[in-house]
Amino acid sequence: MSIELTQPGCELLSAQPVVIKNVKNYFHIHTYGGLSPFFAGLREGKLLGTRCGNASCEEQRIFLPPRTHCPDCLSPSVWVEAPTVGEIYTHTEILYPGAGFKLTTPCPLISVSLEGVCTKMMSYLKEGQPRIGMKIKAVFNMEHPTHTILDLAWVPA
Amino acid sequence: MIKLGPGNLRIPKFEKPVYIVAAGQTDFRKKYPEKTTEELCIEAFSMAALENDLKVSLSELKRMVNFCVYSQFADHFGDQLLAASKIHDALGFDPLGNIEVKTGGATGGHSVLAGALAVASGYANCVPVVGFERMDEVPTRQGNAYIASAACKNFESELGWMYTAYYALMAQRYQYEHKVPRETLAKIAVKNHGYAVSSPFSQNPMRITVEDVLENTLVSDPLSFLECCVMSTGAAVLILADEETAYTITDQPIRLTAICSGTHTLRTADRRPMEVLRLPHEPEDLYKNYQHDWPGFSSFLAARMAAYLAYHMAGIKNPVEDLDILETHDAFTISDIQTYEDIGLRPYGRGREFIDSGECYHGGKLPTNLSGGLIGSMHAVGATGIFQINEIFWQLQQKWAKFHADPRMWERYGKTKPADFENLQVKNARRGAAISHAGTGSHVTMAILEKV
Incomplete structure (x- = not known):
């Protein structure tokens, strides 16, 4: 009995120095864990943030992106619906994205300012030309969800 | 609102003084298939041991070492977990103890911090800090995706797989708040590509104009x-030692008077406004009428925190007056302007004056990134923070020309010394600083070096 290769070998790209092409093809199983309500919410057209569950904590504003625990007092958070109308805090246009980007380019990238929310989450503008201060509203990709942050986008309000 | 308590702002202190005794590095290339990562680290260590006029041989130096620190940003790039173990073996340091540090783009700075803590506490008295990155195994677009894995995978990475986009968000907000002209940002790119022309180590030397930058394709x-x-x-490699060991190794040790670290949320989105943390030279009422959120998207709290601690630790009263040379982490032109303000070269909103005044140039009050920086010379991430300190170290030793002007240095890397080479040694430089920076400001160190 002799031991044989069961997979193709590496392609030789250069003889001197010896350079080979090592092809990878694998996946990760990723959990959203305690942040799952946010991603489950997107499928139902809901924008869920979190608020500190400790009434005596100084920070009572909404966090979005959500946090399972308050960063100030480490109390467990409670889930609340965040406003779905806000304005653009800043923006750019992605022209040359990195590998794995799933949207068409040029893609307007935005940071979103929402009333009562102490953070300014990153997202994208699905329609229109962004400018700072522009009023926008949330839209949800519920038809063919990607189960990623790409299922949330914004359009002019 | 983030509130800092007195314990949070306690000024760090070394129990024993810490010195840098030697520095070495490779040249930096987009692709380096001729050499393995181990060979690159051996080359950098050998330069440190053999070309810094040391009083001990390479073998003697190696026998003085009692702890090592390794600096690599991303296992993804080298596709080799525990790479530090291979480097440690290749350098012949087994069975000495070592650690590998990981803080994104600031890994180099934090590795030097880790080595300094070992020396300052008396845990070790001679510590090589070895930084490396092999970013040439994947195409640039995949490389950008790897780097963007250092953004939040749940809420950010999918939005571009590209750090430039995350910095561009900051750039747009900065321009909205402070109206910095595009020309000023462009001048930083012109300067750093230009200084890279006089470095045999540099990857991207260019003589360009502001117009070239303004007409260049947008990312x-x-x-x-x-x-x-x-x-x-x-x-890139540098070697740290305590006082007695330092003077056994060299007659020209440079003192590391401070190296301090600050952090902020990985996601720029999560940065809640707070009161401006004032540096030693900033008057109490300086920001009384500041109109914008701080740090917001225009400033880096991590850089401000590192500078606050480092200035107090090193006794810097006014950075532009007290420092003679500076290396910033110019990952992007916008982050450079932001950093000038964070480290107090100008008040918030006025960082452009540091460029427009000419202070940042060779011959100016505080020449900045004479190495060519990350824009002109290199960003082999794990090596970067060490490379910056090496360049300051040679400047303070008045040995910049030895490592940059000798035509044989250029030949070593298959290059010809350019006809428009400039001597960038800063005359009588006594004190210098280097900023190492990660993410969109998730980790920052500031190191302060002083001629003894």
């Missing part, structure tokens, strides 16, 4: 290709 509006750092392969 993410408003940042163009010429305003972004390079992606490099290479290595």
